[in-house]
Amino acid sequence: MEKLQIxxxxxxxxxxxxxxxxxxxxxxxxxxxxxxxGAAIALTQRLWENGHYxxxxxxxxxYFRDANGLPIxxxxxxxxxxxxxxxxxxxxQCNDFADFLVCLITSVGVPIDKARRTHQLLLTDDTNFQxxxxxxxxxxxxxxxxxxxxxxxxxxxxxxxxxxGEYGNFVIGMNFDGYKSGLVEAILRYDWQSAPPAGWFVxxxxxxxxxxxxxxxxxx
Amino acid sequence: MNGWGVLAIAAFVAGMLAPMAGQSRxxxxxxxxxLISDNGTVRSLGLTVEDMEALTYGIDEIPGYECxxxxxxxxxxxxxxxxxxxxxTGWLRSLILRGWTNLATGALLRVEVRVYDKAAGEYESYExxxxxxxxxxxxxxxxxLPIGEECFHYGKTRLWFREGRVVTEVALLLRREAELADxxxxxxxxxxxxxxxxQHPKKxxxxxxxxxxLLVANKPVGQGKIxxxxxxxxxxxxxxxxxxxxxxxxxxxxxxxxxASRNGRWVKIKAxxxxxxxxxxKVKLERxxxxxxxxxxxxxxxxxxxxxxxxxxxxxxxxxxxx
Numbered sequence: 411m412e413k414l415q416i417x418x419x420x421x422x423x424x425x426x427x428x429x430x431x432x433x434x435x436x437x438x439x440x441x442x443x444x445x446x447x448g449a450a451i452a453l454t455q456r457l458w459e460n461g462h463y464x465x466x467x468x469x470x471x472x473y474f475r476d477a478n479g480l481p482i483x484x485x486x487x488x489x490x491x492x493x494x495x496x497x498x499x500x501x502x503q504c505n506d507f508a509d510f511l512v513c514l515i516t517s518v519g520v521p522i523d524k525a526r527r528t529h530q531l532l533l534t535d536d537t538n539f540q541x542x543x544x545x546x547x548x549x550x551x552x553x554x555x556x557x558x559x560x561x562x563x564x565x566x567x568x569x570x571x572x573x574x575g576e577y578g579n580f581v582i583g584m585n586f587d588g589y590k591s592g593l594v595e596a597i598l599r600y601d602w603q604s605a606p607p608a609g610w611f612v613x614x615x616x617x618x619x620x621x622x623x624x625x626x627x628x629x630x
Numbered sequence: 631m632n633g634w635g636v637l638a639i640a641a642f643v644a645g646m647l648a649p650m651a652g653q654s655r656x657x658x659x660x661x662x663x664x665l666i667s668d669n670g671t672v673r674s675l676g677l678t679v680e681d682m683e684a685l686t687y688g689i690d691e692i693p694g695y696e697c698x699x700x701x702x703x704x705x706x707x708x709x710x711x712x713x714x715x716x717x718x719t720g721w722l723r724s725l726i727l728r729g730w731t732n733l734a735t736g737a738l739l740r741v742e743v744r745v746y747d748k749a750a751g752e753y754e755s756y757e758x759x760x761x762x763x764x765x766x767x768x769x770x771x772x773x774x775l776p777i778g779e780e781c782f783h784y785g786k787t788r789l790w791f792r793e794g795r796v797v798t799e800v801a802l803l804l805r806r807e808a809e810l811a812d813x814x815x816x817x818x819x820x821x822x823x824x825x826x827x828x829q830h831p832k833k834x835x836x837x838x839x840x841x842x843x844l845l846v847a848n849k850p851v852g853q854g855k856i857x858x859x860x861x862x863x864x865x866x867x868x869x870x871x872x873x874x875x876x877x878x879x880x881x882x883x884x885x886x887x888x889x890a891s892r893n894g895r896w897v898k899i900k901a902x903x904x905x906x907x908x909x910x911x912k913v914k915l916e917r918x919x920x921x922x923x924x925x926x927x928x929x930x931x932x933x934x935x936x937x938x939x940x941x942x943x944x945x946x947x948x949x950x951x952x953x
Contacts, residue, residue, distance in 0.1 A: 435702065462738060462803050466764030467784050473762060481762070495665055497705045497729030498738055498803070503764050535761040550805050556764045619658070619667045621710020621725050625753040627762040 419446075419519035424488075424615045428517040431494050436514045446520040450568060451582045453514040457570030458580065461500040461507060461547030466556060469493075469502030471509060471613075472629035473531060481531035483609040487629040488513075492620040500547075504560040507547065507571035509613040511562050526563040527609040528602040534558050539602075542595045544572045551576070553595065561589075563610070663699040663706040670712030675724050675747060677832060682709050682726040685743040685796070685826050687819070691921050693886045693901055695730035695739055706730075722747035733884060738803040743796060743823060749836060750797045756782050759790070772813030773904075775917075776860050777820055786813045789820050794835030798823045814918070818902040821859060822920030825927060828857050844930075845949045846872040855922075856930065856948075862916045863948060866925040867899075873939050873952045888926050892937045892952075899928055908936045 421428035439456035440449040470493040474482040488509035493502060500510060508525040515522045529538055534557040545551045547570065561581070562568040567589040569581035574592040581589060590602060602608070658667040666679055689697040689706070697706035708727040714720055727742040746753055759767050759782070767782040771789060778793035788801040800819045802812075827834050842856045842863055852869030867877060867888055875892040886901035898907040904918045906928075913936060917929045930948065931941045940951040 464801070464803070465785055465788060467767075467788055467801075468759065468763050495703050495705055495708060497700050497703075497707065497727065498740065499700050499702050499705075501803075531762055534763070535766075537766065548803065548805065554765070557761070557766060558764060619669075619710055619713075620708050620727065621667060621713030621723065622669060623713070625721060625723075626758055 419521075421519055422516040422521050422523050424523070424612055425513050425517040429490070429513075429615075429617075432490070432513050432517045436517045439514070440518060447583065449518050450515050450520050450522055451580075453518075454511060454562075454568050454570045454582050455580050457500060457507065457511055457514065458547045458573060461570060462498050463507070463546035463548055463571055464501055464503050465546075466503050466554070468626045469506040470496075470623070471502075471505040472624060473627050474630050475628055483527070483530050483607060484611050486525065486609065486611060486613050488613045488615050489618065489620070489623050490615040491617045492623055495620065504558075504571050508560045508562050508569070509615075511568060511570045512613055513615065515562070515568070522562060522564050522568060523612050524562065524564055524610055525560055525613050526605055527558055527560045529558040529600060530603060530607050531609070533600050533603075536599060538597070538599045539594050540596045540598055541593055542574070543576055544574060544593065545578050546572045551578075555598065558608075559593070560609075660704070663697060663704060664709060665703075665705045665707070666709045666711070668711040668715075670715035672718055673715040673722055673747075674712050675715075675722055675745065677711065677724045677745060679709055679711070681830070681832055682711070682724055682743070682745075684830060685745070686726050686728055686741050686823065687730075687921070689728070689730075690883075692730055692739065692819075693882070694734065694884045695732055696883070697728065698731045700729075721753055723753075735804070737805070739819075740799075740801045740803070741819065741823065742799045742801075743827075744798075745834060746795045746797075748795065750792050750795050751779065754792060754797050756780055771820070772817045775817075777817070777824055781820075783813065783816075787816060789813070789816045791820060791824070793824060793827050796827050796834050798827075814904055815902055818904065818918035818920055821918050822902075822922065822927070824859060825857070825864065825920065825922060828859075829855070829922070840946050843947045844869055845947065846952075848949075855927075859917050863930045863943075864917055864927050865930040866922065866927055867933070868925055869930070870934060870937070870939070870950070873934075873937070873950055875937055886921060886926065890933070890937060892939075895936065895938050897933055897936045899926060899933070901926055906933065906936065910936075 440452040443449040443452050470489045472487050474485045537555045541554045543551050566583040699706050711724045713723045723746050725744045730739040769782045771777050771781050778791035781791035783789045790799050800816050844852050844856045856865040875890045878889045880887045889898045896909050899919045901921050905912050905914050919926050934941050938953050942949045
């Protein structure tokens with residue numbers, strides 16, 4: 411029988427009001443945790459354990475552009491309903507994992523509510539860095555070459571998309587510098603940027619179905 | 631509550647419902663692990679659920695894989711009809727997305743087909759995908775053969791191609807991608823989708839395809855099922871039956887193999903393989919074998935010649951001449 415999970419505070423944006431479909435998962439994954447940090451840790455770990463990283467291809471997020479057609483870095487739309495309905499749920503690239511982790515954590519009232527990118531979108535047209543050994547969700551340990559990465563960050567880093575190092579260390583409340591040095595083996599082009607100009611935002615969530623999602627890459 | 635109160639509530643409800651009168655709303659329903667939605671309240675592509683299913687593999691059509699409903703949402707297939715069809719202008723699209731699980735390894739296989747209201751190149755192209763994702767795509771297929779009008783791939787496990795009004799993505803998710811990934815398996819799946827696009831009863835490719843006529847003893851056979859895939863004619867194995875071949879099909883959950891024999895010569899083909907076994911050894915195929923409506927589709931000339939059948943082509947007419 412499902413137990414009602416009660417936390418000390420009400421759901422936060424973007425999960426305010428919280429979606430029942432998200433609460434159903436967050437309550438299941440954070441069962442037994444009553445403190446904010448414990449819930450955030452459990453949700454990050456369960457997301458990695460249940461997730462399927464898609465190899466870094468477009469998934470359930472779309473970007474915004476300005477009147478000149480240039481990408482805006484401080485916004486992102488996450489198609490949460492479509493993500494929840496995917497036959498391989500939880501499935502997507504780093505944006506999807508970060509935005510969904512924000513939804514999970516804020517749904518139980520913990521104020522960890524922002525996703526952060528390592529690079530401006532305009533700089534993502536080529537590989538920017540090589541990772542150390544990581545284990546993406548649902549995959550074997552690997553080293554990857556990425557144009558950017560996205561994770562959850564307020565004053566510490568939370569990342570349900572990967573674990574670090576040979577021993578698979580979870581990224582649960584790491585400090586930013588420690589996370590970066592753990593993840594990056596070599597900068598191949600542009601170093602990680604501060605935010606701004608790189609994106610750092612509360613993701614917008616959308617309740618439309620997969621067929622209603624606009625073609626890649628624009629939300630507007 | 632007095633009479634005025636009841637009246638006030640009734641008036642409020644009527645006021646709420648009045649603006650919705652005459653409007654059709656998007657529909658969503660579930661059938662056997664399939665989540666289906668239709669947003670065509672204003673515009674429609676005219677494609678049905680069956681039309682969309684005809685564009686991908688059946689739930690039991692890929693040997694070694696089965697469709698398992700996702701434990702969290704119960705879905706193995708998403709069908710979305712008339713996406714954006716609740717607005718009077720802009721893109722209009724229907725899609726089908728289906729996931730399979732490998733019976734032995736647990737690897738996840740995924741095929742997504744999207745059909746637009748006009749040439750898909752107006753909405754999706756390689757250029758659109760050249761930034762904004764963590765990993766960049768590479769132009770071309772795994773084999774180097776041209777699938778559709780444009781194709782690109784990511785790593786060894788994801789292939790994208792566009793043909794007419796249709797975009798297709800085939801992806802495989804493995805725990806040990808580096809060791810196990812087989813891009814050619816993904817590509818064989820993609821060629822099967824390309825065949826389905828060209829076979830589709832609703833016109834999905836821009837240029838009308840000139841039909842291929844196959845003659846055996848001057849009689850047409852396999853009408854409508856014989857087409858050219860990027861210059862190579864493919865046909866269902868059954869199209870060769872009038873040449874007096876005997877066919878033996880072995881189909882289990884993990885294997886789909888057909889052996890054809892004729893006058894002491896034989897060929898053995900397997901679903902999604904790029905080669906065939908023959909009485910003279912293994913032969914690499916110009917196009918992979920794939921299933922369609924309960925049959926395996928094969929490269930016609932190579933298979934016929936391996937069985938001792940001469941193939942003569944004049945324009946769009948091909949004659950099989952048993953020796």
